Amino acid sequence: MNTSTQAPFALEVSGLTRTYGEGVGAVHALAGVDLAFPSGTFTAVMGPSGSGKSTFLTCAAGLERPTGGAVVIDGQEITRWSEDDRTRFRRERIGFVFQGFHLMPYLTAEQNVGLPLRLAGHRPDRARVRSLLERVGLSDRAGHLPGTLSGGQQQRVAIARALVTGPAVILADEPTGSLDSRTAHDVLRLLRSLDDRTVVMVTHDPVAAAYADSVVFLVDGRVAGRMDAPTADAVAGQMAHLDDLVAVEAAS
Amino acid sequence: MTGLALRSLRHRATAFTATFLAVLLGTALIGSFATLIQTATGPVSSTDGETLMVLGAVVGGWGTLIVLFSVASTLAITVRQREVEIGLLRTIGATPRQARRLIRLEALVVAILAALGGSLVAAVGGRALLAMLRNGGLVADDVAYGGGVAALAAAAAGVVLTSVLAASIAGRRATGGPATVALAQGASESGRMRWWRVLAALVLIGYGLAMGVVTITVSADSADPYDAMATSGSSSILVGVGLALLAPLLLRWLSVLARPILGRSGPTGHLAAYNTSRRSHLLSGVLAPVIVLTASSIGTLTLVGIDGRTLAGGVSTPETHTINVLNNVVVGMLSLFAAIMVINSFAAVVSHRRAELNRLWLLGATPGQVRGSVLAEAWVVAGVGVLVGAAAALATIVPFGVARHEGVVPDGQLWLPPLLAAGVVLLTLLSARSAVRRVAPAAPAGQPALR
Numbered sequence: 001m002n003t004s005t006q007a008p009f010a011l012e013v014s015g016l017t018r019t020y021g022e023g024v025g026a027v028h029a030l031a032g033v034d035l036a037f038p039s040g041t042f043t044a045v046m047g048p049s050g051s052g053k054s055t056f057l058t059c060a061a062g063l064e065r066p067t068g069g070a071v072v073i074d075g076q077e078i079t080r081w082s083e084d085d086r087t088r089f090r091r092e093r094i095g096f097v098f099q100g101f102h103l104m105p106y107l108t109a110e111q112n113v114g115l116p117l118r119l120a121g122h123r124p125d126r127a128r129v130r131s132l133l134e135r136v137g138l139s140d141r142a143g144h145l146p147g148t149l150s151g152g153q154q155q156r157v158a159i160a161r162a163l164v165t166g167p168a169v170i171l172a173d174e175p176t177g178s179l180d181s182r183t184a185h186d187v188l189r190l191l192r193s194l195d196d197r198t199v200v201m202v203t204h205d206p207v208a209a210a211y212a213d214s215v216v217f218l219v220d221g222r223v224a225g226r227m228d229a230p231t232a233d234a235v236a237g238q239m240a241h242l243d244d245l246v247a248v249e250a251a252s
Numbered sequence: 253m254t255g256l257a258l259r260s261l262r263h264r265a266t267a268f269t270a271t272f273l274a275v276l277l278g279t280a281l282i283g284s285f286a287t288l289i290q291t292a293t294g295p296v297s298s299t300d301g302e303t304l305m306v307l308g309a310v311v312g313g314w315g316t317l318i319v320l321f322s323v324a325s326t327l328a329i330t331v332r333q334r335e336v337e338i339g340l341l342r343t344i345g346a347t348p349r350q351a352r353r354l355i356r357l358e359a360l361v362v363a364i365l366a367a368l369g370g371s372l373v374a375a376v377g378g379r380a381l382l383a384m385l386r387n388g389g390l391v392a393d394d395v396a397y398g399g400g401v402a403a404l405a406a407a408a409a410g411v412v413l414t415s416v417l418a419a420s421i422a423g424r425r426a427t428g429g430p431a432t433v434a435l436a437q438g439a440s441e442s443g444r445m446r447w448w449r450v451l452a453a454l455v456l457i458g459y460g461l462a463m464g465v466v467t468i469t470v471s472a473d474s475a476d477p478y479d480a481m482a483t484s485g486s487s488s489i490l491v492g493v494g495l496a497l498l499a500p501l502l503l504r505w506l507s508v509l510a511r512p513i514l515g516r517s518g519p520t521g522h523l524a525a526y527n528t529s530r531r532s533h534l535l536s537g538v539l540a541p542v543i544v545l546t547a548s549s550i551g552t553l554t555l556v557g558i559d560g561r562t563l564a565g566g567v568s569t570p571e572t573h574t575i576n577v578l579n580n581v582v583v584g585m586l587s588l589f590a591a592i593m594v595i596n597s598f599a600a601v602v603s604h605r606r607a608e609l610n611r612l613w614l615l616g617a618t619p620g621q622v623r624g625s626v627l628a629e630a631w632v633v634a635g636v637g638v639l640v641g642a643a644a645a646l647a648t649i650v651p652f653g654v655a656r657h658e659g660v661v662p663d664g665q666l667w668l669p670p671l672l673a674a675g676v677v678l679l680t681l682l683s684a685r686s687a688v689r690r691v692a693p694a695a696p697a698g699q700p701a702l703r
Contacts, residue, residue: 063614084618091616102611104523106530118519119617145530161615 095162283374285312287399488551546641
């Protein structure tokens, strides 16, 4: 499944649309999004509530089939694939980090990290799992169940799990939304330190977005701007400005 | 609070179906036998009175034990499903006492409605039961049905009372911690068992085993061959219910034995192995009825078989015939009841895990793997349940076999226990399949819940 040719973009979407419902009541969650995420970059996708951030993420991950447009991951166009094919592709080429951690409560940290490999039918390489846990700073917690770990520790286990298959892209959905600011800082620094990986993080927090190499702004299902080398203040200022734009558009 | 309870019930009618069914069937079962006791107190001869009394008390007694146990465990599952909602209520200002009262009121309303329905069924069932006894010649033909409001009300009240008591205990557990709406998805809820539960289990097992000893040492030599049956007949059910009370522990220990086998059957087996042992308290709700079903059906039907072979040189008198029919009816009713409990509790447990199964799919499990892991768990539950249930059945089979001089191993019908066990396994797997089919992640339709 892995083409050896290194695509310049780990994730590329073009003309992406997603419409819920039909006719007058139709909601255009995504109204034509073109974005490309170069390999090895950390990008934040920001936008106000209802801007289509989460829909973008589920479509990009192949969890949901877009109404129109294309999603190309690692050189492969996956939108027309069957559910099973997309699932198989997803678990090998996409790493997921969720706001709610999504660890299996009855598996230890080590078993949780190895789970994607197991689901793909491989026996997890113990040394690899251990080294990933070490990389996220939890080598001494390998045998612990999620219930005995703090929120920050659980999220770090989840990041190790996202890395275990060596994915082309890591998609993170508000990864710090359930963490306090100090723990959030650690998790974001960890995400930024993965410079051999492409990370796309959806967030509404300017402070979190400032950890990324660049920020993409979404408004009403469209790309409304882009900022390189962001700072929290600049992102917050841009967000306020975006809200103005939305108000103007709504009034017209 | 009452208004809130009623509205919550209407909103969640399907979730309470499980409780409703358990109470309805339970009342019908207990009520039918309770009418026999009331009939016995009426204008009947003293022999008939004694027969009816013994039947009502002994047979109804086993049933009561199983029914009360099932109602309590069903209620515990439904309350546990709502921990998040209860947490939400508390964060907006409900005191733990108010939350518990809400749970109790809901249980009370459902139990009363179901018990009323069950009483109606019992009024018919009691008459049918008495008619069967008359036709079989166990009681005189002129014994009239004397059951009435008193017997039915007592049965209904007993079941309703148990429901409310079970709801109180479940509510206390649900409101024990601090108020929070945070989905405690990572929390490995501890399946610690209360001391009274362990005590009740030990008492039941001990009593069942003692009855077995009494059968071999005392009633085997009795002039009336049915004395041995009276003392040993209920042992399998007593020990079965006792072991069912210990279900979380048994599942935790015994599923570890299944780990090597499951580990070889791919990722679904791997998940099932750890889920069954580390969250045994969840699946123990399913394991309990599987144990009781296996114990009561294997124990009682093998007893009927031994009885048929050894009594009076195989001569079939009306009395032996009736006792056989009665035993079969009891097994039939209890099996039906336990079977519904298995289906019921599997549906409840799986729907409780909807979010978790969705999570598994988000992580890259195919829908087939998600279903497969639940089915693998069902295999473990069925295997452990049949094993433990069959062991409990020995509490009846061995003493009765010894008393009737067949020895420890019955002389015939050795195909019966494996057949029944296979039936129980099949039932468990089918109920798991139907339960998981209802909640399997609906992949392409709608927006997947990322959170």
